[in-house]
Amino acid sequence: xxxxxxxxxxxxxxxxxxxxxxxxxxxxxxxxxxxxxxxxxxxxxxxxxxxxxxxxxxxxxxxxxxxxxxxxxxxxxxxxxxxxxxxxxxxxxxxxxxxxxxxxxxxxxxxxxxxxxxxxxxxxxxxxxxxxxxxxxxxxxxxxxxxxxxxxxxxxxxxxxxxxxxxxxxxxxxxxxxxxxxxxxxxxxxxxxxxxxxxxxxxxxxxxxxxxxxxxxxxxxxxxxxxxxxxxxxxxxxxxxxxxxxxxxxxxxxxxxxxxxxxxxxxxxxxxxxxxxxxxxxxxxxxxxxxxxxxxxxxxxxxxxxxxxxxxxxxxxxxxxxxxxxxxxxxxxxxxxxxxxxxxxxxxxxxxxxxxxxxxxxxxxxxxxxxxxxxxxxxxxxxxxxxxxxxxxxxxxxxxx
Amino acid sequence: xxxxxxxxxxxxxxxxxxxxxxxxxxxxxxxxxxxxxxxxxxxxxxxxxxxxxxxxxxxxxxxxxxxxxxxxxxxxxxxxxxxxxxxxxxxxxxxxxxxxxxxxxxxxxxxxxxxxxxxxxxxxxxxxxxxxxxxxxxxxxxxxxxxxxxxxxxxxxxxxxxxxxxxxxxxxxxxxxxxxxxxxxxxxxxxxxxxxxxxxxxxxxxxxxxxxxxxxxxxxxxxxxxxxxxxxxxxxxxxxxxxxxxxxxxxxxxxxxxxxxxxxxxxxxxxxxxxxxxxxxxxxxxxxxxxxxxxxxxxxxxxxxxxxxxxxxxxxxxxxxxxxxxxxxxxxxxxxxxxxxxxxxxxxxxxxxxxxxxxxxxxxxxxxxxxxxxxxxxxxxxxxxxxxxxxxxxxxxxxxx
Numbered sequence: 001x002x003x004x005x006x007x008x009x010x011x012x013x014x015x016x017x018x019x020x021x022x023x024x025x026x027x028x029x030x031x032x033x034x035x036x037x038x039x040x041x042x043x044x045x046x047x048x049x050x051x052x053x054x055x056x057x058x059x060x061x062x063x064x065x066x067x068x069x070x071x072x073x074x075x076x077x078x079x080x081x082x083x084x085x086x087x088x089x090x091x092x093x094x095x096x097x098x099x100x101x102x103x104x105x106x107x108x109x110x111x112x113x114x115x116x117x118x119x120x121x122x123x124x125x126x127x128x129x130x131x132x133x134x135x136x137x138x139x140x141x142x143x144x145x146x147x148x149x150x151x152x153x154x155x156x157x158x159x160x161x162x163x164x165x166x167x168x169x170x171x172x173x174x175x176x177x178x179x180x181x182x183x184x185x186x187x188x189x190x191x192x193x194x195x196x197x198x199x200x201x202x203x204x205x206x207x208x209x210x211x212x213x214x215x216x217x218x219x220x221x222x223x224x225x226x227x228x229x230x231x232x233x234x235x236x237x238x239x240x241x242x243x244x245x246x247x248x249x250x251x252x253x254x255x256x257x258x259x260x261x262x263x264x265x266x267x268x269x270x271x272x273x274x275x276x277x278x279x280x281x282x283x284x285x286x287x288x289x290x291x292x293x294x295x296x297x298x299x300x301x302x303x304x305x306x307x308x309x310x311x312x313x314x315x316x317x318x319x320x321x322x323x324x325x326x327x328x329x330x331x332x333x334x335x336x337x338x339x340x341x342x343x344x345x346x347x348x349x350x351x352x353x354x355x356x357x358x359x360x361x362x363x364x365x366x367x368x369x370x371x372x373x374x375x376x377x378x379x380x381x382x383x384x385x386x387x388x389x390x391x392x393x394x395x396x397x398x399x400x401x
Numbered sequence: 402x403x404x405x406x407x408x409x410x411x412x413x414x415x416x417x418x419x420x421x422x423x424x425x426x427x428x429x430x431x432x433x434x435x436x437x438x439x440x441x442x443x444x445x446x447x448x449x450x451x452x453x454x455x456x457x458x459x460x461x462x463x464x465x466x467x468x469x470x471x472x473x474x475x476x477x478x479x480x481x482x483x484x485x486x487x488x489x490x491x492x493x494x495x496x497x498x499x500x501x502x503x504x505x506x507x508x509x510x511x512x513x514x515x516x517x518x519x520x521x522x523x524x525x526x527x528x529x530x531x532x533x534x535x536x537x538x539x540x541x542x543x544x545x546x547x548x549x550x551x552x553x554x555x556x557x558x559x560x561x562x563x564x565x566x567x568x569x570x571x572x573x574x575x576x577x578x579x580x581x582x583x584x585x586x587x588x589x590x591x592x593x594x595x596x597x598x599x600x601x602x603x604x605x606x607x608x609x610x611x612x613x614x615x616x617x618x619x620x621x622x623x624x625x626x627x628x629x630x631x632x633x634x635x636x637x638x639x640x641x642x643x644x645x646x647x648x649x650x651x652x653x654x655x656x657x658x659x660x661x662x663x664x665x666x667x668x669x670x671x672x673x674x675x676x677x678x679x680x681x682x683x684x685x686x687x688x689x690x691x692x693x694x695x696x697x698x699x700x701x702x703x704x705x706x707x708x709x710x711x712x713x714x715x716x717x718x719x720x721x722x723x724x725x726x727x728x729x730x731x732x733x734x735x736x737x738x739x740x741x742x743x744x745x746x747x748x749x750x751x752x753x754x755x756x757x758x759x760x761x762x763x764x765x766x767x768x769x770x771x772x773x774x775x776x777x778x779x780x781x782x783x784x785x786x787x788x789x790x791x792x793x794x795x796x797x798x799x800x801x802x
Contacts (some may be wrong), residue, residue: 030761031761061408062788064792068799068800069802070802081801082404086801227802304709348790369761373776378779
């Protein structure tokens with residue numbers, strides 16, 4: 001922890017106050033016909049919170065940087081995303097409930113189609129998840145240790161899986177073993193430092209062995225691997241902020257991120273209302289709740305302005321379910337922007353509102369990108385939002401005398 | 402490069418998109434009769450860009466710090482001016498096309514008038530440039546190496562020149578050899594660390610020898626030196642940002658700054674319209690253009706409110722020449738403020754507008770200091786403007802997964 005992280009950590013104090021952080025993934029957007037989805041949506045409850053609270057804009061990593069979900073969420077959880085850099089493999093692994101320890105190396109895998117020596121489909125025709133599960137059972141039954149390392153694969157959705165190698169001294173300084181484009185030959189991993197050469201042999205041995213085992217499959221007859229990662233050492237939110245934090249999220253990636261920082265990941269159904277039922281059920285058990293709405297981001301990725309607007313309107317209707325619980329702090333924001341026009345994450349800052357008895361009401365009377373740009377909180381790195389939430393919840397003591 | 406610089410550099414990707422950065426030197430100002438020059442000027446085109454783009458205010462170095470042209474420009478070019486500190490001599494040298502290498506030490510020189518043991522004119526009556534050129538020829542013909550170092554002088558405008566010393570192991574940790582005020586005796590340089598003592602002997606030897614050679618001159622009969630500097634090692638914009646950058650500037654200092662960060666300095670005539678002809682001529686050859694308008698700053702330094710207003714009005718008329726080229730990103734800003742009332746650089750932040758298809762239009766509908774303070778970009782270190790320009794131009798990949 002650097003200077004200010006250390007100071008904040010030392011000032012944290014455990015209290016009975018409750019903080020709810022509602023993250024509408026990919027919320028920020030650009031206007032179409034003069035309005036962003038957030039401006040076009042019916043958001044009477046969010047607007048009321050903005051009017052009574054303090055608003056601002058946050059940069060997930062640094063101005064101009066488009067973040068992946070990992071760095072964007074770490075920042076929201078109060079972790080400097082430039083200090084804590086995560087391999088994608090680790091997030092996928094945590095998201096599908098793979099137990100990762102200090103001797104483990106994980107990577108994201110794809111089942112793929114090999115034909116005439118070329119990868120002709122990097123996703124094996126997006127095989128059904130059930131077929132994937134069957135293939136993983138076959139692989140786990142047939143694989144024996146290679147180079148002294150245990151190997152296990154875990155099915156994800158469609159063609160995706162996670163592989164875990166277990167042996168002391170494995171390295172994650174490896175290139176992706178993925179040709180990235182189709183109509184290219186299979187690709188092996190390469191050690192990016194001499195100490196990783198043993199691990200590269202092991203990984204490439206696994207890839208060859210898996211391809212042998214799968215050779216009679218029609219579509220899923222080889223594997224690609226990328227995002228090699230060992231378990232990162234990150235202090236928990238309990239240690240850093242003296243919080244008892246819980247995560248309420250439907251999707252593996254976000255559950256994984258929450259676990260990584262020590263949150264208890266709560267059981268939750270697949271739909272938006274399920275998030276709020278879970279919050280209500282566990283409201284007395286924790287003092288920090290991270291609630292994650294995915295649909296805003298998926299709609300942005302699809303470039304579907306109407307669906308994004310609808311997801312926001314829908315989410316707004318559940319706000320009273322949160323406020324009825326009477327949290328001391330309710331913060332609403334996104335992890336990053338996903339403008340429909342770009343169909344991808346972007347660098348545009350996140351609108352943020354903090355509603356609390358101790359929040360300074362500002363001139364903002366609606367929750368939107370433009371409106372938040374006029375807010376009392378100004379524009380600042382998302383990393384600082386955690387200290388603001390803690391402060392508004394009375395969880396930060398005075399610094400110095 | 403520190404953490405975030407390294408991250409940005411790794412995310413940069415070469416594309417066909419084009420960025421134009423128009424710098425109106427010293428643009429920011431304070432009001433007279435309620436309006437700043439930027440508010441008093443007729444700027445329909447800049448106002449239109451501001452209305453359609455994203456606006457903000459930037460601090461060149463840090464709040465309250467008045468920057469020289471060097472740090473102010475380095476920040477605009479994306480270089481942390483507190484990490485990369487430049488001697489003024491190096492800028493002058495690069496600006497007059499002196500080739501500077503790792504064994505060279507350069508300094509800015511003035512021809513001056515010595516009378517009765519006192520410097521009576523620090524600028525030798527601003528001798529004509531032609532006389533300066535003749536004096537430099539004389540000095541170069543008469544000077545022989547001192548203390549084993551080669552010495553060469555290069556004429557600038559009027560009384561200004563650059564001196565270059567060449568020998569291994571020279572130091573630039575030297576005090577200025579300039580009494581700063583008139584009616585004082587000649588001043589020698591002093592070593593500011595023991596390792597610089599050899600170099601001080603060499604420099605002072607040159608000053609004595611030059612004064613001997615010039616003794617029969619009426620006005621230019623001695624020299625003053627300041628801004629001792631060795632060649633700084635700065636990564637180029639090509640290396641850091643994968644740009645092919647070009648500079649379009651009339652004045653040596655700005656050409657020098659541009660060269661220092663690896664820009665190609667284009668041939669350009671002396672007037673404002675020449676800047677835009679050059680831009681048009683080379684528009685397909687580069688993907689980043691730094692266009693520098695000097696008159697706004699000169700007028701500010703002269704305290705000439707009307708001339709500054711006129712320079713802004715004039716520059717505005719050329720904006721369509723830029724927008725007709727269809728750049729993907731057009732950023733307009735200043736390097737620092739030069740308020741007429743202060744007749745000098747100041748710490749006031751720079752108005753900034755970024756016009757791009759991916760820019761978030763905000764509530765700002767005019768380009769001015771006050772209007773930009775309400776912008777979506779907020780107030781931030783000028784250093785981050787480069788990442789914003791790159792992002793808006795689609796030249797930054799996603800960070801993390």
